Amino acid sequence: MSDRKDVIIIGAGPVGLTLANLLGQFGVSTVVFEGRDELIDYPRAVGIDDEALRTMQTIGLVDKVLPHTVPDQKIRIVNGDRKILAEINPTTREFGWPRRNGFIQPLVDKVLLEGLARYPHVEVRFGSQVSAFASDSDGVTATISTASGEEQVTGSYVVGCDGGRSLTRQHLGLAFEGETRSTRGLVIDVANDPIGTPHAVFGGDPSRGYATLSLPHGIRRWEFTLFEGESEEVAEDDAFVFSLLAPHVPDPAGLNIIRRRVYAHHARVAEKFRVGRFLLAGDAAHVMPVVAGQGWNSGIRDALNLGWKLAAVVQGKASDKLLDSYEGERREHVKAMVALSLNMANLVTDHNRLRTAVRDMAAAVLDKLPKARARLNSQGYKPMPKYDQGVVVPSELPTWKALPDRADAPRAVGTLFPQPTVRNEDGCSVLLDDATGQGWRVIVWNNDPRAFVSEAEAQTLAGLGGTLVHAVPASQLTWAKAAAAPGVRVVGDESGLLKAWFDERPFSAIVVRPDHVVAAECIAQELNDVLKKVFRAADVTLATKTHNSIMNA
Template identity: 65%
Template sequence: MSTTTDVLIIGSGPVGLTLANLLGQQGVGVLLVEQNDELIDYPRAVGVDDEALRAMQTAAIVDKVLPHTIPDQKIFMINGDRAILSEINPTTREFGWPRRNGFVQPLVDRVLLDGLDRFPSVQVRFGAEVVDLAEETDAVVATLAGGETLRARYVVAAEGGASPTRKRLGISFEGETRPSDGIVIDVANDPIGTPHAVFGGDPTRSYATIGLPHGIRRWEFTLHEHEDASVVEDDEFIFELLAPHVPDPAALDIIRRRVYRHHARVAGRFRAGRIFLAGDAAHVMPVVGGQGWNSGIRDAFNLGWKLAAVVNGRATDALLDTYEVERMGHVAQMVAVSLSMAKEMTDHDPVAAAERDRIAANRTPEEREAQRRQAFKPQPKFEEGVVVHTPLPTFKTVPARDVPRLAGTIFPQPQATDRDGVRMLLDDATGQGWRVLTWNNDPTAFLSAEHLATLERMDARLVQVVPEAQLPWARENAAAGVTVVGDLGGDDSLQAWFDARPVGAVILRPDHVIAAECLTQELDDVLARVFRAASIA
């Protein structure tokens, strides 16, 4: 027996499930296969960021994710004497959502799985192990353990760090594995009850403790090199670990305990013909940075709209080459930051720990504020791929300012209003997908008939942003097919964004990345360049 589909996804973790939801929204035929008989029920990740929540918003599923989160979760980095080395507490909402959130991964994974019921084009099969992949001219043939074959135009391997697909393709996985393991202990009926997370850089034994939703608390301890993984089953050892942390370790309601290994690795390629690697199959990083789960969601978000565009005939296969171009550099940055944080907080050398404490004690107020704002976290910025860089304008109407060009970065998501004046997040007011957004102008007045027709085939949105005071007039006079959005004003508004930029128009990709920014009169020419960069068919 053989089954044919557009995209075969291997692995039912958060990356595969998110990708399936995004493709399902676009009517793409998806078969997701998982060798296990059910979802993994133990949590791995414990933090979700604002970029990932925006991806959940795009997938129209964020309202079901939020009940399993703790928004604005603060982190204290402390030393062996419990002195605070730094505090991480970013409370801004650049992308519309809290920048740090604790969460319970199995419950969010279940939300993602249940979300697939919305899409008749998506099928999920558990207990289906892929044992071979063979690429043909126009498809990949996957063989399951029972001999059944599956035929797909494209395959996405999202089956974890041990990825059989990556190994089968002979793709390197360079990096390092830390010499000591870690042990995770999750308990119900949180005996501490505080909402924040604590990372303890204790040179005798490093640890982390994190308050999670629904009364769950996690502890993570670094095992010494001489300690075998079997200690996870030793109650006496577990109670000894927890004794300095709670009044009575024996009274804890321990719901799971596991040993894990710290890896920091990136695959040598993210694409091999019609096969793609995503999530842990493409990169793994230490848990200290809290970015493993989120980096995988970025993979799915980046690859999802591109696969849908190619499968639906809106772009050529060349678009898919930009997935690796755009994701690999940012992933490498994130792995490096996570590894640096892990080494800093898990170093058991007393001399090195003392030097770390000395540096932390001598930070300036500005450095402490940068730590609090999480300024060390690298933001995606694409120099290549589906991005068009335009020069700063030199016209006398535009003040001369030394401002960075923002093409290739994520567009902000402030509160705005729809055409009827109802307040909501910007993406909900404009609608999802490709967007051509102009300040106070009718975008159709600057676009050729040919480009308007192409945008219509792409299901792109033409968005006219006006001050909220102008909404009644703009609503009555908007051109056909133009979405009018009201700007609320203030420091975080779209007007403030345009005031700070020498541009009047932006072209936004479906993943909210700025494909290009320009003066409004330049829009038609710049849009043509974006079409070429995106291999629009």
């Protein structure tokens, strides 16, 4: 006889643990199986971005993650002569958090694991290797091998978060399309950082590419390009390792080396992210070179996109079709991140002296172009999520005379909604997501949304765990709060950033998904009809049930 869970997650890495925390918040019964006996305890990923920190905020763990980060970590890209070719130093807070941060992955993974103790309906089983799957119309039964024998657990859905060599992906027979680059790297992690400076350096040295990064708690990482003929055994060769480090520190032999490891640069994307009741996330679905620091962050984006959809489906609030939007929304963005990572890897690992000389000259020219320099400095080259399909309702520029004709007005649908600091109903300064709640949100500027949302749609939104939000200038907060309809949450725009965002657009109402993506935008009078379209795009099955319960009450 098997156990029954809503969701089975394979792999207790950062993606599986983040997804489990999200499902825990939604009350979804979940089990995570991990073949190892404990979490991996050595540093792997070293960069966490603002989107991922917002996800940590979403699952209520960001305060425990932040102590293990280096905020606003600057990157300097240099040539073989240590001349700075470019500097990447974004310091804005569009989504509420620093855009680039160094971090210690094992400590953050531990925070994610410990966070699951909040949810009695979520469990993690270490030393549990999945050996077989059997699926039918009712679910998937996984056979688990443990030290004490075999057991079976059945789930409505299985999510493979089991890494680049994913057994889940192999079980599905899915191709892992892409390449493994011939260039490999040697990672060396050192305690008691002998350099101590807080920034990172990427060295595009034609004699041997390298990177060196400051990490929290006195750890420093070096990564060196390995050449053909240099085997993995060089990692254990002290003389070789010390020769690599000699140009970087006064005394390589005196370093406290805590890790040495050779890795390959993979750039691959699974042909599908969903097959029936099976889904893939993180490295099981895509891998990319480490240079851009987006592999870990891309996996966290997967979890945030998938978590609310799985919860809605298993709880009967949306149809199974909603899960099809996961691959449609994530795959193209992942491919863009893989391309970015390959380009950055090529930039700093090229050993051709002619090409690197041309690169250096091009960098010198770009440095004299203020717009190009500013774009690079602000990390404007990073592809941001932009969903044109899935749970989005495309908008058209309005033709009403009350709105000036602005053909260049930016569109927000399919993009992440910003997160400025606002005042909540108690008058405290908090980040927007904390003031509004983390689920579905209908945010209306300068209007009580209940004036434009019908009772039926308001009940559907409430059934999805959503919130109606009235955004006003902070000076109007007390007045708006006193006049707000029941169930409407009021936030005060203390910085003016919310007003500026709406000022740029001919829309005053937006629908924001639980993953902070704008699903729709419109003027206030169109809100109810647009909200219905969003629910249809999300295949919400709750609307009819809710309406019938109201009529029968």
